[in-house]
Amino acid sequence: MSPFEDLVSYINLELPKVSGVIDQNNLAPQELIDGLRSRGAFNALNLGLNNVYALVRASARWSPAVAHIIMTSASVAFRINRDGPLYSLCITEPGGGSDIKSNLKTVADERTSGEAYLTGEKIYASNSLYADEFLVLANGPQGPTLYLAKGGPGIKVEAQDLFTFRGAGVGRVVFEGVPAQRVGTPGKGIREALETVNFERLSYGFIGLGIAEGALEETGPQALTKKIFGQELGSFQGVKWMMADLLIDMRLLEEFVASAVSKAEREGKVDPLDAAIAKATGAQLAQRATWVAMQIMGGRGFTRGSRLERLARDARMLDIGGGAREVVYDFIGEQAVNRFKNATR
Numbered sequence: 392m393s394p395f396e397d398l399v400s401y402i403n404l405e406l407p408k409v410s411g412v413i414d415q416n417n418l419a420p421q422e423l424i425d426g427l428r429s430r431g432a433f434n435a436l437n438l439g440l441n442n443v444y445a446l447v448r449a450s451a452r453w454s455p456a457v458a459h460i461i462m463t464s465a466s467v468a469f470r471i472n473r474d475g476p477l478y479s480l481c482i483t484e485p486g487g488g489s490d491i492k493s494n495l496k497t498v499a500d501e502r503t504s505g506e507a508y509l510t511g512e513k514i515y516a517s518n519s520l521y522a523d524e525f526l527v528l529a530n531g532p533q534g535p536t537l538y539l540a541k542g543g544p545g546i547k548v549e550a551q552d553l554f555t556f557r558g559a560g561v562g563r564v565v566f567e568g569v570p571a572q573r574v575g576t577p578g579k580g581i582r583e584a585l586e587t588v589n590f591e592r593l594s595y596g597f598i599g600l601g602i603a604e605g606a607l608e609e610t611g612p613q614a615l616t617k618k619i620f621g622q623e624l625g626s627f628q629g630v631k632w633m634m635a636d637l638l639i640d641m642r643l644l645e646e647f648v649a650s651a652v653s654k655a656e657r658e659g660k661v662d663p664l665d666a667a668i669a670k671a672t673g674a675q676l677a678q679r680a681t682w683v684a685m686q687i688m689g690g691r692g693f694t695r696g697s698r699l700e701r702l703a704r705d706a707r708m709l710d711i712g713g714g715a716r717e718v719v720y721d722f723i724g725e726q727a728v729n730r731f732k733n734a735t736r
């Protein structure tokens with residue numbers, strides 16, 4: 392078994408056992424983080440883009456939160472070109488995440504050769520409860536710039552008690568004069584932060600697929616074989632057509648994200664339009680698949696603490712995390728208008 396196959400089989404074995412506990416405690420057990428780490432889940436450069444996304448999809452079938460942990464750390468590793476630590480990504484501030492530039496209050500007091508001291512507050516920082524290092528967007532001498540800070544004294548992390556992506560280590564992080572190193576181009580932090588987020592947006596296509604697969608695998612055997620009015624529920628046309636819509640969209644998204652990853656590997660960066668389309672489509676698919684899964688389950692779909700409940704709660708977040716749906720649609724819309732406004736007939 393290759394190290395990658397070992398990692399996939401670890402995820403397939405462990406997540407069905409612990410995903411409920413992760414959700415309940417809003418925390419992944421240390422043994423799981425250690426198990427993922429020792430098997431190389433946080434060595435994104437070594438794994439490569441394709442394998443990272445394969446892990447993200449496999450994890451999302453049971454725990455989108457664990458998928459998010461792997462994906463967030465990888466997005467930083469790819470940005471700064473360094474493997475090893477488990478990273479957190481700290482962009483959003485209490486004033487709001489959509490308009491990052493106007494709300495950026497965190498300050499980097501920069502000294503010689505890119506050494507700086509960070510002061511400020513970030514919210515919704517995924518992985519902050521587990522991170523060894525933090526990639527932080529802050530105002531440096533030449534404007535917004537990316538800095539890397541090691542975890543330790545001066546960084547206060549407080550878990551955020553959300554009802555979605557519980558266990559993804561999402562927290563409020565306060566920096567009080569924390570030593571950091573400049574890792575981005577001075578003044579280009581917004582653009583570089585968004586490039587990092589593009590990796591996440593593409594991953595939401597894979598998380599959406601994983602959530603859809605998880606929801607249907609969980610409910611299909613229970614619901615589609617149930618006898619209602621003397622026949623299996625799966626034989627009713629209304630049900631078949633809902634399932635057909637899902638299968639069509641799953642296959643299309645699967646093909647789309649695979650080609651987006653191949654392009655990113657060839658060109659050395661994620662195409663922002665591909666990333667935006669993957670995120671918008673992944674979010675829609677996950678929400679519709681969990682809706683259908685709940686519908687065919689009837690009242691049993693509302694069982695508290697079930698896998699389906701978790702997946703349905705997490706599906707909704709895909710339209711906010713990594714950029715609100717409207718922000719993503721604005722970007723896709725601009726590309727569409729630019730492409731077609733001068734089209735010749």
Ligand SMILES: Cc1cc2nc3c(=O)[nH]c(=O)nc-3n(C[C@H](O)[C@H](O)[C@H](O)COP(=O)(O)OP(=O)(O)OC[C@H]3O[C@@H](n4cnc5c(N)ncnc54)[C@H](O)[C@@H]3O)c2cc1C
Binds near residue numbers: 515518
């Ligand atoms: C589980 C989770 C994990 C996250 N992880 C991270 C992370 O690791 N690092 C990080 O930095 N951030 C993270 N975020 C923050 C996320 O990026 C922001 O929530 C997102 O960018 C939206 O920002 P906001 O929540 O401040 O909403 P706001 O910016 O206040 O926007 C509120 C709403 O306004 C609407 N809106 C915004 N702009 C427009 C527009 N142009 N047109 C029309 N309507 C609009 C949208 O409906 C939006 O939801 C995470 C969030 C969640 C929920």
